[in-house]
Amino acid sequence: MKKHYELTIIGAGSAGFAAASLASKEPISIALIDKAEKLSGLCILKGCMPSKTFIESSNRYWEIRRANRFGLKVGSVSADMPSIQLRKKTLIEEFARYREEEILSLPVDFYRGSASFINPNELLIKEADSKERVISSKTFIIATGSLIDILPIDGLVQTGFLTSDSALELNQLPGSLTVLGGGPVGCEFAQFFSRLGCKTTIVQRSPRLLKSFDPEVSDCLKESFLSEGITVFSDTQIKAVTKEKGRKKVSFLHKGKKTEVFSEEIFYALGRKPNIEKLGLEKIGIDTSMQPLSINDKMQSSIPHIFIAGDASANFGIVHIAREEGEVAAKNALEILAGKSPTYVVSRRLAMEVVFTDPEVAMVGLLPSNRKVLCAKYMFRDHGKAIIEGKEEGFVKICADPSSGEILFGTIIGPHASELIHQLSQCMYFKGTVEDLVKMPFYHPTLSEIISYPAEEIFTTVREKKKKIL
Numbered sequence: 001m002k003k004h005y006e007l008t009i010i011g012a013g014s015a016g017f018a019a020a021s022l023a024s025k026e027p028i029s030i031a032l033i034d035k036a037e038k039l040s041g042l043c044i045l046k047g048c049m050p051s052k053t054f055i056e057s058s059n060r061y062w063e064i065r066r067a068n069r070f071g072l073k074v075g076s077v078s079a080d081m082p083s084i085q086l087r088k089k090t091l092i093e094e095f096a097r098y099r100e101e102e103i104l105s106l107p108v109d110f111y112r113g114s115a116s117f118i119n120p121n122e123l124l125i126k127e128a129d130s131k132e133r134v135i136s137s138k139t140f141i142i143a144t145g146s147l148i149d150i151l152p153i154d155g156l157v158q159t160g161f162l163t164s165d166s167a168l169e170l171n172q173l174p175g176s177l178t179v180l181g182g183g184p185v186g187c188e189f190a191q192f193f194s195r196l197g198c199k200t201t202i203v204q205r206s207p208r209l210l211k212s213f214d215p216e217v218s219d220c221l222k223e224s225f226l227s228e229g230i231t232v233f234s235d236t237q238i239k240a241v242t243k244e245k246g247r248k249k250v251s252f253l254h255k256g257k258k259t260e261v262f263s264e265e266i267f268y269a270l271g272r273k274p275n276i277e278k279l280g281l282e283k284i285g286i287d288t289s290m291q292p293l294s295i296n297d298k299m300q301s302s303i304p305h306i307f308i309a310g311d312a313s314a315n316f317g318i319v320h321i322a323r324e325e326g327e328v329a330a331k332n333a334l335e336i337l338a339g340k341s342p343t344y345v346v347s348r349r350l351a352m353e354v355v356f357t358d359p360e361v362a363m364v365g366l367l368p369s370n371r372k373v374l375c376a377k378y379m380f381r382d383h384g385k386a387i388i389e390g391k392e393e394g395f396v397k398i399c400a401d402p403s404s405g406e407i408l409f410g411t412i413i414g415p416h417a418s419e420l421i422h423q424l425s426q427c428m429y430f431k432g433t434v435e436d437l438v439k440m441p442f443y444h445p446t447l448s449e450i451i452s453y454p455a456e457e458i459f460t461t462v463r464e465k466k467k468k469i470l
Contacts (some may be wrong), residue, residue: 002133003031005137005138006125007137007139008030008033008139008334009031011144011312013043018326019330024107030106030335033114038099045096054192055083055086058191062358070390082107085171114126117279120305124139142306142307144312145310150268151271159243162268174261176201176265177267178200181268183212190202191228199229200228200230204236209225210361217411221357221413231261233259238251255450274291274312285303293318295307300381302460304342350368360417361412363412364411365428376454378450378457383447389415394417396409396451407424420450
């Protein structure tokens with residue numbers, strides 16, 4: 001017999017779990033569908049948590065090898081990849097076990113299987129035991145995550161390559177590596193492999209690393225990579241991948257010249273795509289030909305009672321944004337069920353992104369484009385606590401409204417940028433100004449106090465402009 005639900009959520013990752021957690025507090029019938037053998041989602045199983053566990057090991061190894069800078073003498077140190085792998089597996093199994101318990105404890109009907117639309121109100125579920133069933137629902141939230149997007153590069157598939165999935169299972173490092181892509185995943189893994197002794201080359205299609213970040217950040221990170229022995233080719237056109245004499249060759253155009261790089265292994269990091277191909281969305285009238293998908297700020301698709309959240313929308317591949325989108329979608333679905341028009345929206349004003357390279361990279365807010373802003377930056381090489389820690393690369397940059405001094409954007413490349421950026425985020429949440437930052441107490445010596453210096457520069461400029469007006 002066909003079961004009827006008020007809300008059906010497809011996918012139990014970050015967005016789907018957030019949506020189910022919120023909606024299940026209300027007295028409605030909910031179905032939650034996920035085909036994964038291990039529940040938890042990309043972040044815990046194959047994304048941020050395992051990759052940062054790897055990165056932590058390589059960073060510790062790197063710092064120990066440089067201990068003589070602090071007057072310390074250490075014996076020989078080596079990286080034991082099987083032990084690094086064991087630590088990662090142990091931690092991730094615990095994270096995943098806890099999340100799966102949370103998912104299965106929700107007051108929802110859980111189906112382990114794949115789903116596809118029959119029509120805008122019905123789904124066919126193919127369960128893990130090969131059983132099929134049809135359910136209907138008044139509202140839907142699609143939160144199926146993303147997949148690695150393998151581009152049609154000549155010879156790539158035949159030659160073979162690592163991805164962020166398979167690299168996390170390695171017990172032995174390659175002697176040399178070519179990383180295709182200079183985005184967050186490519187940069188993080190390139191430095192991980194390089195610091196553990198793998199000769200690493202990045203081949204980047206865009207003119208600079210981390211193309212979504214401030215250009216000054218990209219330049220600073222490239223300089224850091226070059227100083228560590230990582231070779232970087234930017235603004236390239238990848239033509240072909242082949243295998244010659246046991247090595248893998250990447251052929252590409254660089255500044256108009258044919259260039260070749262040989263390595264033992266290739267790491268593919270040229271992007272991801274929404275995991276929506278088998279949902280049958282085209283059949284019900286949702287266009288999937290363009291990415292990101294066409295959804296409004298209420299997370300509604302072209303069919304108003306069908307919402308899309310998280311990586312499935314191809315907007316951002318970031319956990320806290322996926323959670324927010326899932327919650328907004330759930331709130332709006334509840335309003336539809338109550339006979340109301342959806343009112344909740346996702347705000348991108350505080351969009352935040354972090355890259356866990358060394359130096360770390362972080363930004364919050366929207367990069368200034370046509371809007372007039374006042375910007376100022378302060379270098380870590382001029383900051384006392386950074387000098388003490390031997391972490392002098394990078395800077396803090398703040399951009400604010402030239403009239404009010406409201407902080408609109410901030411970026412940090414440097415030590416603990418992933419933590420420091422939250423001070424700017426918190427200030428921006430309350431629409432704080434550079435004057436607010438200047439008046440806040442910062443303990444000395446700390447890394448945090450560096451944030452007050454560019455704020456002070458902007459505040460002085462804003463104050464002087466107001467004096468001239470008066």
